[in-house]
Amino acid sequence: MIWLALTILAPLGAGLTALALRRAPEAIALIGAALGLAGAIALFAGVAGGTDITASLPFLPDLPIRLVASPLTATLALVVATVAAMVLTYAAGYMAQNPERPRFFGTMLMFVAAMQLLVLSGDWITLLAAWEMIGFASYLLIGFWHGRNGVPGAAMRAFLYTRTADLGLYLAAFLLIGIAGTSEISATLATTGTPALIAGLLLLFAAMGKSAQVPMQDWLMRAMAGPTPVSALLHSATLVAAGAILLIRTAPMLPGGALLAIGIVGGATAVIAGLMALAATDLKRLLAASTASQYGLMLIAVGAGVPIAALLHLIAHAAIKSALFLGAGVFQHDRESTDLDTLAGAGRTRPGIFAGFAVAALALAGLPPLAAFYSKDAILAAALDSPSAAWLLPLALAGSVLTGAYMGRALKVLWSGTPEKPHDPVPLMAVGMGVLVALAATLGLVFKPLEAMLGAHLAEPGWIVPAMGLAVGLAGLALG
Template sequence: MNLIAIAILAPLSMMVLILLLRRLPAALALLGAAVGLLASIGLLSNAFNGMSSELILPGLPDMPLRLVATPLTALLSTLVAVVSSLVLVYAAGYMKQDNEKIRFFATMLLFVSAMQTLVLAGDWILLLAAWELIGLSSYLLIGFWYRRPGVRSAATRAFLTTRSADLGLYIAVFILIAHAGSSDIAVTLNTGGNTAVVAGLLLLVAAMGKSAQTPLHDWLQRAMAGPTPVSALLHSATLVAAGAILLIRTAPMLPAETLLVAAIIGGITTVVTGMIALGERDLKRLLAASTSSQYGLMLVAVGAGVPLAALLHLIAHAAIKSSLFLGAGVFQHSRESTMLTELKGAGRDRPLVFSGFALAALALAGIPPLSGFFSKDAIIAAALSSPNAWLLASFALAGTLLTGAYMARALRILWRGDRQHRNIAGLGWMGAGLAGLVTLAVILGAAFPSIETLLHTALSENTLARILGLGAALSGLTLGWFIAGRRLLGPLLPWAQQGFAIAGGFDTWMVRPALAMARSCEQLERGLYNTVLAVGRSGLAMGRTIRRSDDQGIDGLIFSLVRGTVALGQRARTLQSGLIHREMAITVVGTALILVTLLVTLLVY
């Protein structure tokens, strides 16, 4: 069987098996993830050997569905498979005492299969189908604990926000297919001119929704209502990564105008959400805001014209951020909370977990020789080499500084405090998954030259970028460790804790108008209903009146005439007796009546 099919069908088939057997969900999930991982590694190995794979399926007329394993898509497939496999290892312990394990692991496998389809899709129609599936499965995962207060609203907000932005993707795809006459992604990337500008901006809107870019960043922090493995998977290499992946894959088509807009949006996001993370009071929400900030840096790299830098940071960030979320899940089990005030000293409860969390935090800040240092260096170098270097480099350095500050703040809170030891069920599985991802976060930087070779693209060396990036990272770590976030943000702290909402933010600008429109539609519907109902009632009354007039008037008259005619006929029949003397008498009487009538007529005239 084709390796592409195995990478997608292995987790999907195990999902079906879990739902049918209703037992051993963790084991079956790990088996499906492992088989899918081996298939993805096989695709990547073939790509390094110069081999590309393709699987063509029936689709629309002259537009077949394509799954392709190019060097880029094979690399992304392997990234998704590795991260999801290790997260599922962690989840085997995390969900050990949960009664809904079957539903959890089945939905996770559906999500993994949909994400594999998305990154391997070679045509827009299949990509749209996979895009829809990851939206649905993410809604189910975020709302997994739907009985808890606020969970359903968080899942609904995430779903509606991303679905609204998805309209940009749909319109862009229609434009590209209509212009190119083909749904093949590789063919449509040759689009240029005004069509590319419009389609590029629409793709950017879709990417902003999925990657939680300002002003659409609020949903991601609310999505922390889901289980920690869900947060780790969605925020690292899958759901939120889909927006950045979309722009990385379509970067060859994007004109300079679109790239500049993408870079500015990414730069604003990395600063705004970085300050939100610095002022956060919940560890998982801090990491969620950090996710938006890091994807903002990726958009800066794409906007600077170096999508490879964004890709390297996406790879590094996938391992780093999933490690941070999994570490946060252990601390959450240890203290039964994710509030930073409750997590003081939680790192002392589990020194090994804290060590892994600290390594991932330093990698995210950009400290050598960890993977984040090399990817941050690539982004800063890309920003410095762009035509708008002063603006993009400022955004990249500010984002790096803020990353160091909020990660140092989290480390300080987790370490400074009293130790409280508590047994955690399934800690062995959780530790194994966390250890694997932390290892990747540490060593992945060494694989970046091989990735450049695989993609036949090289990053330029920039000593100034390394110096500036390292200086910003160390400055941020120093400020975050020694100065409280309240003092760092100053008067911006309340605003940051409210998500930098302007005049009420998303609720005022989106939710309330939508609800007002819904209420207006309801009132209109009720008004129309009452009007139609009144007209209907009048029509029924008129019909009843006409029916009564028919029954008692016209019908009565007709029936009376009929009855009179019948009675007259019956009387007339008595005259036909057959007796000659009676017939003669009738004749005489009749003749007499005729003569009388004639005489009267003559006398009158």
């Protein structure tokens, strides 16, 4: 119980303290993030043997608040806490001169607390409350610089897009509670037949909004109006991840019709958003389109009936994408722009940061032995073995080629221009990014033990799938 409370309440308490005191917000934020990470590590260690850690608090009649740390939810909580701690470390340097630091760090910490509540929720009522909280906090963070042109509109667009899609989650939750007679998520996943199909399609609609799937991807491209640390956290382990997490957690209930719809939506997004990333003229918009595309690949895995493959890619992507955004923030710090033409040669100015960015980019492209090589192979293997392989495999391969192409293009632009004198170095920015780059390079080593812990073993792909994955990754990089 204490570790569940610490994981959620440490960032929440730190956020409220930063807002109230308005002094030393960086120190308060780092302490809160560190305590939250310690709680998440303890939770993960506690469930590693297969025993869930649960807590129940009285709320409505017959509808208590339930918190559940299972192997799956504890893994997700650890991912959220780790990425949040590193992004906040980076933000301590990035926001050092901003007079609104207390508001920034307070809102960021409450955002993290809401996401932890979401992943650890054991009942639909708590999940809905957390879902609302992350939506509102993301609105405040995207609109942080609300005095700038276009920022309020971008924040409102994100809020309205996701709020519209949230209707699907509400209807699905009420349907499942009515059928099962309980709000406990694990109990409602026994639903079958037509109710399960309807609920699955409603959950897909909700996930499409949060995870920016076609045709609801536009808000994510405009959400780049917020500070870079916001983008790094929002795109990697929090808001945009919520839709994929929802489908991964409810996968045992999803019937064939819902799975096919999920796979097709994910595949279409992987290709369309990948093309948008390839055509982007702004580095942060390129990375934003990439986020939608990568979550599309995760939905392909869910649609193929292998949610563990989606989970592994979610974990790898969380480290990779946060590292890429933090690197982009350093280049933006130097050139005061994220326009690709302006950033030409920015990598030569800071070769260390460029090296970290390059490692993360090559990891996302799926090159061995970096993290996403293993998770993308798992997705390709799932698509190949799916009853819908004729649809899902070509889409997964096309999305993978485009991943290499847009990351190769970004690397070429960042290295091919003329170096300029950089701004003063900010060590905390390098520390936060460096840890995430290291995770992007090495997380693949823990995937096998993690599969065993989750009790979901992937089939051995043989040599065809790794060869296919490597070929499409290299082809994409060459194209880029």
